[in-house]
Amino acid sequence: MIDEATAAYIVENQKCFEDLKQVASQLAGLLVLAAAGSKEAAPDHPTLGAARERFREADDALRRARPTDRARPHYEHLAQAAALIGAALKESREVLNVDRILIPLRAGYTELEHAADALPGFQKIAYDRACCGGARIQ
Amino acid sequence: MSAYSLWVMEYAAVPDYPQSGLIYGMHNQGTRKLPYCYVVIKGQGQLAMVDVGYNHKAHGEVLANTYGVRGWHSPREVLGEIGIQPQDVSNIFITHCHFDHMGNIEDFPNARFYIQERELSKWVWTMSLERRFRWLMLGIDPADIMRAVDLARQGRLVCVDGDRENVLPGVDVHAAFDTHTWGSMYVTVRNDLATNSQSSFVFCGDLAYGYENLRGHDPKDPEYIPIGLATGSQFNVIMTAEAMVKSVGGDVHRVIPPHEERLKDLYPSRITKAGLRITELALADGEKSQVA
Numbered sequence: 001m002i003d004e005a006t007a008a009y010i011v012e013n014q015k016c017f018e019d020l021k022q023v024a025s026q027l028a029g030l031l032v033l034a035a036a037g038s039k040e041a042a043p044d045h046p047t048l049g050a051a052r053e054r055f056r057e058a059d060d061a062l063r064r065a066r067p068t069d070r071a072r073p074h075y076e077h078l079a080q081a082a083a084l085i086g087a088a089l090k091e092s093r094e095v096l097n098v099d100r101i102l103i104p105l106r107a108g109y110t111e112l113e114h115a116a117d118a119l120p121g122f123q124k125i126a127y128d129r130a131c132c133g134g135a136r137i138q
Numbered sequence: 139m140s141a142y143s144l145w146v147m148e149y150a151a152v153p154d155y156p157q158s159g160l161i162y163g164m165h166n167q168g169t170r171k172l173p174y175c176y177v178v179i180k181g182q183g184q185l186a187m188v189d190v191g192y193n194h195k196a197h198g199e200v201l202a203n204t205y206g207v208r209g210w211h212s213p214r215e216v217l218g219e220i221g222i223q224p225q226d227v228s229n230i231f232i233t234h235c236h237f238d239h240m241g242n243i244e245d246f247p248n249a250r251f252y253i254q255e256r257e258l259s260k261w262v263w264t265m266s267l268e269r270r271f272r273w274l275m276l277g278i279d280p281a282d283i284m285r286a287v288d289l290a291r292q293g294r295l296v297c298v299d300g301d302r303e304n305v306l307p308g309v310d311v312h313a314a315f316d317t318h319t320w321g322s323m324y325v326t327v328r329n330d331l332a333t334n335s336q337s338s339f340v341f342c343g344d345l346a347y348g349y350e351n352l353r354g355h356d357p358k359d360p361e362y363i364p365i366g367l368a369t370g371s372q373f374n375v376i377m378t379a380e381a382m383v384k385s386v387g388g389d390v391h392r393v394i395p396p397h398e399e400r401l402k403d404l405y406p407s408r409i410t411k412a413g414l415r416i417t418e419l420a421l422a423d424g425e426k427s428q429v430a
Contacts, residue, residue, distance in 0.1 A: 028286075
């Protein structure tokens, strides 16, 4: 059972979780292009600008979060994810060095996955909108 | 002459999937079994696959508990039924980048993966959009993107731009842009290796979920009916259906939708001890049946 205060924490922090996931995806997407040799992949790519802006919003939201005891493990994973994804973003300022960016990025995303497992209401992917979505049973 | 053995390998299934999710317009018309499958292509000294299934470690619990997906088994178990090891697979064609088609990349450490470049570049573009466009990210697992980075670093990611013939002898890939996804593709196996093949098979990924998509509800009066889920346009889905059906000389049953349970009514098959179906579409000359 989730108590009311924890439920409120879940609702308030869903956007922060989604934003961090999106930032990780944006950066990873650019790394795929960079690793595949695409000329599009550069530190001035508009996707990176959008990612930095979104990260700032997520980071602000995280500072405002007030986790309950039940939500504490989730919050800690989320905070760790933000630190690592933030480090990956910093690495991307001048050169898209795939190896240097990927290490904190992957670790950050793993923290997000742990966060998703720590409380209900945080989805790793939007199953509802995927091919399996029509089969939802609860 | 058959150059390749071709098997459709079930690795999980949803027993009761709403038909409306698969065939456009079939609202309130019940459910059907939706198998999750990948395809094995073996012959000419090659071992290849079309798609690799989803990553159970990441998604299995949610898919089982919330979406009724049953019976997931690993590639090692599934492919072991026909005497194949995942590490022996050398080439894999990813029809599109939804998690249930490319999530198991890590289980195939020696394979080269072919993906349409547009599928990757449009991901990146989609990710740069505002949150209100998040529907466009449907089915994409960020962890898969990171796995794709690894593939690229290892030189195992081949970005294809459009159609490409003879990626393997007699095996072609065809782009189907802006259909089910931004950069979907289908795979044609010309099993006699002839340019104008008389024994082609098309592996269509999710460009068709079932035969209704390819011939409508009345086989005597065929029509194309779009799939239940498309990021691109249904017009493009229909025109791709026409291209696929034409490429097999009009025989829709040689277009193979991996989610179509009724393949068992068309081709020999067997059920494994794990309850999964193996469907044998063709046997290369000299190859022993795996379903007899």
